Amino acid sequence: MLTVRSADGTPIAYERSGSGEPVILVGGALCVRASTGPLGEALAPNFTVVSYDRRGRGDSGDTDSYAVAREVEDLGALITALGGTAVVYGHSSGAALVVAAAASGLPITKVVLHEPPYGEDDEESKRESDEAGATVVRLLAENRRVEAVEAFLTMAEIPAEDAAGMAGAPGMAEVAHTLAYDFAVMDNGAPGGVVPLERLGKVTQPGLVICGSVSPPFMTEAARKVAKALPGGRLVELDGHHHVVPPEVLAPVLMEFLKA
Structure with a gap:
């Protein structure tokens, strides 16, 4: 286990493996770094992969008050530790955090958004x-x-x-x-947790959006809206898969996009 200090001094724990272009994996609600570990193992032969404990989880620290901006700073500290730029993949609410980070101007080269669970806007x-x-x-x-x-x-x-x-x-x-x-992350940029169209328009990096064909309908619909709102966004729908996808299925999709 490695640690990096975020801007506010909070220690962020992470695991690093492989070699090549840096890729940071951001877990969703209730996830720790072990949750993204299997995907990291599948990507490690081709990339330098980081799985980390978001603040308040696992071996990472926390503060008395929470702000989404602090989690963006955590990602910034990890990117700096990896050399200054990185691809960032986010699953579920972790994908919404990636949107916030990319829109803020962090030096992210590509974004992969796996079923950000934005809600319907009615x-x-x-x-x-x-x-x-x-x-x-x-x-x-x-x-x-x-x-x-x-x-x-x-x-x-x-x-x-x-x-x-x-x-x-x-x-x-x-x-x-x-x-x-995670509720704060989902409401960040678009109160009510709906698709943050204005914020997505600020994401200038190449973007891949992934969803499963048998995931809850609101998630697949959100993925379609996100892909459409991203400048240059691309959507991949995994036939027969739910919200959580086996790494042996997911990794080749990521590799194709990242190597393009």
């Missing part, structure tokens, strides 16, 4: 999303961490029985508080 959908999010935040405030994770997973359209089992898995309770961070 009033009913936004109301339902806000209510579900408020439930998760309330449970966190009451220190009912496992229940908060379960509520979040249900919100993400995971069947209730599966959500209950996943919420009780080792390590989930320890990172539950960072769900509030």
Whole structure:
């Protein structure tokens, strides 16, 4: 394990492997660096790959107050440690963080956005999303961490029985508080967590957007909107796959784009 200090002094833990052009993997909600490790292993023969613990998770530090800008600075510190530029891949809410980082002007060469879970922009959908999010935040405030994770997973359209089992898995309770961070990331740039069209227009890097054909419909629709809004954006839909894609399927898609 390696560490780098972010702009505010927070230590950010990461693993580095392989050689070649740097690629940073940004995990989504409830993920730690081990979550992106298998994809990193698949890419390492061709790239220098970094998987890291976003602040508040795993071996990384945290602060008393959260701001999306601090997570952007964390990515900036990692890019500096890798030599000054990097490709950045983000999965789920991690993809929304990549959008914020790329739009801020960080020296990112290419972006890969894997199913950023932006919501639908009709009033009913936004109301339902806000209510579900408020439930998760309330449970966190009451220190009912496992229940908060379960509520979040249900919100993400995971069947209730599966959500209950996943919420009780080792390590989930320890990172539950960072769900509030991911909500902030999703609302950053477009209140309500909808597709941030104005911010996407500021992403000038070549961009690949990935979605699964059998993911929740709101995610596939968001991916299509994101790809259309990105200047020069490209969409790849993986037939028969859900929100989480096996690395042996995902890595070749990334390699084709990154080597183009």
